[in-house]
Each structure stands twice: as structure tokens, then as C-alpha cells.
Amino acid sequence: MDALYIFASVGLWAAILRIATPLIFGTLGALMSERAGVLNLGIEGIMTFGAMIGWLTVYHGGDLWLGLLAAAVAGGVFGILHALLTVPLGLSQHVTGLGITLFASSLSYFIFRLCVPVSGTPPTIVPFQVLHIPGLSDLPFVGEAVFRQTAPTYLAVILALVLAYVLARTPLGLAIRLVGENPHAAESQGLDPIRIRIGAIIFGSSLMGLGGAFLTLSAFNSFFPTMVQGRGWVSIALVVFASWRPERALLGALLFALFDAYQLRLQQIVGKAVPYQVFLMIPYLMSIAALLVMARRARVPQALMQPFRRGER
């Protein structure tokens, strides 16, 4: 009974959006890049770097929004690196992405260690506070469950809906989709697949940076290595689960967060009977399960991971 009772607690529902936010950013970032045909496995490292640089900006007296901006810009810079290597040079997207992840994470640790000396308790900042929306936030239950989030969470949700619209309904979205499906077709329509791909990767990478920054500027208030904890890889899995559609990415991230929030609370009820590691494994196993379910069903962008060279077909 206790296990079911969890669903009635406001805390669970409020936690869902909080847990989902970095995943929404990350999944949207990976999705935009993949829609244009490029896999970006740099995500884990870019999120780590975003978390670090966002926190560092605020720690050194910057505004919280400036921290987010710094994370987005830094993400974009790594995006440029990934884009240059994979698009004009056409290098392996797998290996390049992993290289970016290793590079961005080690650089984050290096810079963090350089700027913040080792100490017993990690230094903290004052993170984003709950944004009170008059009317909505005061609603019974729903207000507490949904409308008492920090600003970046609302931003993530709005972004998902905007991107869904952009991809489906605007000329830009169509161009991105066409490049991801068949860059030669795009070229014959006078579009420039190389520029569109580079643009999509840079944009996606800055979203990844935002996802990382949410961790240090809203979910927690300090930075520590390995804090991204595979959220980037989970995002990559969620893109497949979402069939490369932003609105489903939002849904997938929320669903995922529901399970995660639930298991955290279940853990407290079950206590010592089940080792806590089992619960911690769940998100990763769930991601694999999500891949399994969707692997054959999802409509993969046909040119995903295929380098494009002008004139070669």
C-alpha cells in the first residue's frame, strides 16, 4: 500500500519536473543535432562543462542567468568543434563525440581545480529559487506539483514545445529534417547541408550546456566531478525513445523522471531490504529498455551518421 501511496504525494510530482529538466535540455540538444544527421556523443562532457562553467560564473559573482548563458555559449563552442570535425571533415561521429566528451570533462575538472582550491566542504552558490506564478502556483495540489519550479524548468518545457513547432511547421524545420533525411536532396533544392548541419550541432550543443548548468544552478548548488552521472547517455537513449520528435522527448523525459522520482521514494520505504544500488541502476536499465522497445519502430533520420560530401553520392 505504501508503494502506491507515493503517487498521492505532492513531492513526487514536483520532483518529476525537476528531475526531468536536465534530461529535456539534453534530449532536445541531441535531437536537434541528430535531426540534421549528426550524432553528438559529446553530450556527457558538454553537460559536465556546462555545469562547471555555469557554476563558476555565478561563484565569481555573475548573475544566475549569466551562468546559464555562459553554459550555453561554452556548449556552443564544443558544438563548433564537433561540427568542424564531423561535417566538413566527415570524421567518425562516434569517436569524435567520445573524444569531445573526454576532452570537455577533463577540461572541466582542470579548470574547476585551477579556480577553486581543494577544501573539505565544496563551496556553494545561491541557486535559482522557485518562481512563483500568481494564481497557478497557489492552486491546491496542482500548483504545488507543477507550478512551483525554477525558471529554467519552465524554459525547458516551453523550448520543447517551440522546437516541436519549428521542426514540424516552419521552413527552417523542414530544411533541417531534409538535411537529416537526404542531404543531397537538400543540396538540389538550393539548401546548404553543411551549414545547416553545423548550425544544428552548435544549437544542440548549447542546449546540452544548459542541461548541465541546471544541475549546478538549480538542482544542486555546487559542482563536483562525475555529477552528470550518465544523464547525457540517457538523453541519447531518450532521443530514440522519442522517435526524434521534441514533443515526445518532453514526454519521454517526464516519464523517465517519474520512474526516477518514484524509485527514490520507494527506496526510503523499502529501506535496507533491497540494496540502494539496485535503485540507482534503474535509470540506466530503463534507458536500455527504452532503446529495445523503440529500436525497430522508430523512424530514424535516414542520413544519420552519414557524412556528406559535395558532389559525391
Added chain:
Amino acid sequence: MMRLERRPDIPLSLALSAPIGAVVVSLALAGILIAAAGAPVWEAYQRLFLGAFGSRLAVTETLTRTTPLILTGLAAAVAFRARLWNIGGEGQFYVGALAAAALGSEAGLQLPGYALVPVLMIAGAIAGAILLLVPLLLRLRFGVDEVVTTLLLNFVAVLFVSMMIEGPVKDPMAFGWPQSVPIVGDAILPKLVLRSRLHIGLLVGIGLAILTWIVQSRTVFGLESRAAGLNPRAAAFAGVSLKRILMTIACISGGFAGLAGAIEVMGVKGYVTTDLSPGFGYTGIVVAMLAELHPVGVIVAALFVATLFVGADGMSRALGVPSFIADVIVSLSLLTMLVALFLSNFRIRR
């Protein structure tokens, strides 16, 4: 307008200059960071070199670090050649370590010393292989891309190890620290150099690298798996069973990574913790790429990476540059290596 043209043939000198060029560029770029940290760049690199080779102890430490990197490097090199994207070396390392630690403890296998060491090594390899066979089967059966699954399984594997060392194989004498019970004396690998940590695992790694090279270049399996990696459709047309090749490759690749974990336990630590590996699995990918996936090249590349890690500690102590600089150089050299490989494969024409 510039055009890229594929070189008809890559001369050996060019093949060798790619990794050297990549490393030089990476060191130069990392020099900027060292300077930003307020240290003199040239002296920093001198310190780094001395830290790795400046004394007998330093040399043995560097070679001790090289050992697992040879094996995880081979794991990646073998798999990548067959286009099996095994990014799960880290997880396979841990389950291999756990298998060796659990079976090598007092409560484990009751075997005489000469049998125990090889059996534990094989156990580690089998554990690693199984962890890679799972994502491979998911790919063959359901079409799930193994990159993401092997990555995700790294986290699962480490959590599993954590669960075990806080549960069934927890060392009660460790003052509550989460670590496994130590392995018995018979399971400890003999030292290669007295009064050092260097053990015979290094020879195992080098021997396996050479063996891998012979298998790849001289045997039917080597020829078939090379064909399967380069052009799966043509290989299948010629009667090569892709499934069988991939399964075998997965066993070898996962086995190498698992063996790396087992040897690290048996040669260095004597027990398992969740910080046994400072990213040996991931670094193995860099090692493999720097070696251009050549098994003998892996030995050299592993030595280079180990030099950076051991040397950076010395540099860090002397000059206060965060030792993460080693990770930065290693990851940078992966990216520069990719570019260098590209440049050696193509030439630019106007």
C-alpha cells in the same frame, strides 16, 4: 575551390607521423593551459618526464600503469576493427576485477597457486566477455546500437560492483570502507622488479598484443574478421558469418577488458574498490586510436598515456598544475589523432 582527394596509398612514414604529430599538437595546446595555471611550460614538461622516468621507482610505476592500458587498448582496437563499438571497457574492467577478487578470496576457489592465477585471469576475461555479449546480442537480435548500451552498462557494472563490495564480498576488516575481501597470497601475481609494484601482468599484456597481431595478420579468422569490419556485405557474400565473427570479437574484446581488471586486482591492489580504475576503459579507446588500431602500436600508445598520467602527478606536486592536465592531454590527443588520420588519408588539392 579546395577538393579532398583520397591518397591511393599511405606510406609507413606517414602512418607513423600521424600519432607523433597528434601528440605534439596536443602537448602544445595543453601548454596553453599549463601557462594559464601559472607554471613555466617547458619546465612543466621536464617535470612530467622526470616524474615518469626520473627514477627506478618512477619507471616501474609508469610500466605498472601501462599494463591495464595495453589490455583495455587492445579491447577497443580489436572491437573497433570489426566495427563493434565497444565503449564499455570500463564496466568490463570492473566485472573482471570483481570476478577475480571474489573467486580469488579465502572463500573462493580452492586451487593450488599455479592453477589459481590462470583460472582467475580467465574468470575475469569471461566476466568481461559476458558483459559485452549482452549489448552485442541486443544489436543482433533487436537492432539496438551498442554504443549507448555499452556506455550505460558501465554505470550498471560499477553499481553492481559497489553492491557486491558492500554486501556479499565486503571486507569486514576494512573499518567500514567499501572494499572486497583481499585475495589469497597464491593469487597475487609475482613481481617483475623487486620492491616495486610492477608485476608480470605487463608481460601478459605485451604477449597478448603480439599474439593478437599474429592472429590478425596470419590466420583465417584474422582475414575474415578484417573483411567483416571493412565491408560486411562483401564479407557475407564471400561466406563469412558476420554473427560468428562479431560474437568471437566480442568475447575477445570484452575478455581483454575483463582481464585488465583481474590483473589489476591480482597484481596491484589485491582487492576491489569502486575507484580501482581511473578511467582505464575510456582511456583504452584513446590508446587504440593513437595506435591506429594496431595491436603492437597499442603497447607504445599505452606507454605514452601511462607516462602522462604518472608524470602529471609529479608535475602537479612540483608546480601546482592540477594533475587533470594528463586527462586533458590524453583526450586532446584523441581529437588531434582523428584529424591527423584524416590528413594522412586525404590530401588537399586546389
Added chain:
Amino acid sequence: MTGSGVVLRLDAITKRFGSLVANDDVTLELHQGELLALLGENGAGKTTLMNILFGHYTADSGSVTAFGRLLPPGHPRAAIAAGIGMVHQHFALAGNLSVIENIIAGTERMFRWRSDQSKARAKLAEISDRFGLRVDPDARVGDLSVGERQRVEILKSLYRDARILILDEPTAVLTHQEAEKLYETLRAMAQKGLSLIFISHKLHEVLAAADRVTVLRGGKVVAERRAGDTSKDELAELMIGRRVARPVRDKREPGPVVMQATATSIVAGGTAKLSDISFELHAGETLGIIGVSGNGQATLGQLVCGLARPTSGRFELLGQAVVSPSPRRFVSAGIGRIPEDRNANGAVGEMSVWENAVLERIRSPRFSVAGLVRRAAGRTFAQTIIDRFDVRGGGPDTPIRLLSGGNMQKLILGRSLETTPRILIAAQPTRGLDEGAVAAVHEEILAARRAGAAVLLISEDLDEILELADRVQAIVKGRLSPSVPIGDADPRRLGLMMAGVWQEAA
């Protein structure tokens, strides 16, 4: 129609790729309302020329003028803006997107909050009506037939107000009848004032459809003729530049049946790839399987090469039912196999010539012992093939990707024929080869038949089938027609058979 203003002029175009001169001082004019054929062999420089015209490539020298205005080189956008449309041989379409999406992509200003689909639909409907090119705008392109996809390609250009249309080998993927219909449409378009160029190497099409023919050979314009003033023979000689001695097939009595399919079907991924096919292959004869590509040839090739197992029905090899096929078993039973796509299936480009020569029989004691490769034996085998089949461009240790298409094909043919097979499977054996290589490959196939081998020739080239086959069956949507002796077959009848009309054809 002709004689009116020049709408397009290519002036002294030269283009080199390394040491190869793809276009050598080519000058070409297109008049308003004209249907011009650009005729030439593979490698004559037709496609390169059109890619320069459209801005995919930049010429080393020379210029392109459309409607009196000079086009800046290397800008497809400028070509589109000048009213030039190009229909590629390999369609440039996105299968997962709808027809309308494929058509309007790139036509609107990129940063707008809404794409105006209703206006686009109206315009598309108007164009469809005017030129008789009907297609459902909301259909997913991946669900359309090949002919419909080609219509979408043409509509894409017309939607952008193209007044000059270039079609690269437009009939390569069409049946005889579909092709005729296409040319009718093109003629109608010319009559309505559009100017068209189509690239082809099929003489009869060029003669039947075009107003004027420009012949390209070795990158140069060698002749220009009005279609009415020339003949098939003249064009053939202009195109090839010499008379190629065609190998001649002699009469032979067929021997016993060596391969037989009886109501064989193959279902893969829930769809029937082959349905109830039946054929008999006799020793010493050549059975031709003709069909437009994409009608099940790939699966048929897999069946006869030992790569696919029949889902139902019977498939016999040398009198024995095939239960668990494998390429190695087929090879050791004496089947020589030439795959449909030599680069994708026939060779591992990065591996050496000798490794490619022995790969399919690497486990035989001749080439390996106790799991170790006998490299010397492999090299000798490769050298024998190189000598006997006149493979040029490298030795046993050369990476095979460095060989030209024709030489690679000779090596693949050689590795099958060197061991005197009882059955030779040849799938599209001359696709993409130049005339000289085609003759060499044909000669070897005829020689194998003369030596008593049974030959199964899968081809989409009418002339090839007519030249080599003793009997012919058509493959249409995974079904096989009854067999017709080659003496009773002519292009018209084969065309009908390829369209699936078997009864009327009989």
C-alpha cells in the same frame, strides 16, 4: 520549335579530375522548346558536364550562359534562380517526408514562423494539371512507385519555375512502357515552351524522342545531328569511336538440369521478396533474367548465391534439395558467383587483390592449413587470374579499390572462372563498364558456357540479354514469367514482359 532563341549556352567547358580530362572544350547550345539528347558512353563526361551546368562542380575554364545571363560557377542556387532544374539519375528525395515537403523545401525564406502550404498546394495542383503529372501531395515519398518518384523530381523543378530541365538517364529505372510514357510527357513539355536536355546511352530512345542529338566521347563533343538525319548505326559508331567486335554466341544443345527452383518463395521482414518462382537451368545454356531493377533481382541473387534460404517451395542444386545454404558450400559445389554490386558485395576495397581473390574459398586446404592462411598460395592464385584474365592496374598486393571498375570485375570473374565452375551466376555483370570491358566480360561468359557451364544471367540491359541468353524469363515484383526462347523475343515483347504483361506478350 527549334530555331527559336538560344536559352542555354555552355561555352568551351573544360574540367579535369587529376590527370583525367572529364570535359575537354565542350560547347553546347539549347534552343527554346527543344528536346536535346546528350549521348555518350559511361565515362564520356555527360554527367560531369551537367553537374557543372547545375553548379555542383566548378569548371576549370569555360562559361555557362542561361537566358543571356552568365551563371556564376559553383552555385546550384544561381542555376535554380536562372530557371534551370535538374532531375538526377539517383533521385534526390527524402523517403520519410511527404511529396509536398520534398517539393517546397528550400523554396521559402528560411526564417519564417509558418510555411505557407496552402499556396504551395494550389501552385502544385496547377502545374500537375498543366503537364499531366499527377501525384498525391500528402503521400509519403517512400511509399511511391519509381515512376511516381520521378514525377515528384520533375515537379520539384517545375515548382521552382524551371524553364530548362535536365534529366540524367531518366529511363534507367523505368520499364519500356513507362519510358515511352515519360518521353511523351517530355515532348508535351517541350511543346509548351520548356527546353529540355536528357542524358542517355540508349540509342533507340535518343532517336525516338529527341529533336537533336549531341554525341560526347572522351570528354569531347564529337558530333551533332538532327534526330531525323541520323541512324542507330551512325550514332553507335560516333559514340564508341570504333567498331567493337561483338562476341558471337554459337548454338549448343543444353545438357542436364543443374539448378532448379519449383514454386520457391522468400519472405523477409514480413514482405514477400520472391513469390512462387520457378526456373530450370541446364548445363551449357544461358538463362537470362530480365527486369527493371528493384523487382526482386537482389533476393533472387541471394538465393542462387547461397545467401538466402527459401521460405517455401523447392530449390535444387545439382539434383539435391538445398536445405541450409551457405556461400562456402555453394562455392565448393562449383558455383561461380558475380555479385550485382561489385563495390558493395564483390570486393573489400581496402584489402589486397590476392585476399579478395581467395576470401570466398579461404577455408579450403588450398589456401589455409590449420587456421593459418597460405599466403604464397593466395598470391600465386591471384597472379594466375591477373595473367589469364588480363587484369591491369596492379599486382596481387595492390589494394583492390585502386583497380578500375572493369579490371575489378575481371578479377571477380576470374576468381570464379579460374576453378572451372559448373554454374556461373552473373548478376548485372557489365553495369557501369565501358564498351571494351563489356565485350571482354561477355566473351568470358560465352567461353564459360562453351566449356559446358550453366549460366544464369540477371540483367536489366535488353541488349545484353539478347546477345548472351538462350532463353529468357522476366522478373516483375518478385515473380518470374514463363521462359521464352531468345529466338521469339524482341525488345517490344521483352518490354511487355518486364511490365508484367506475360499473356499478351506470348
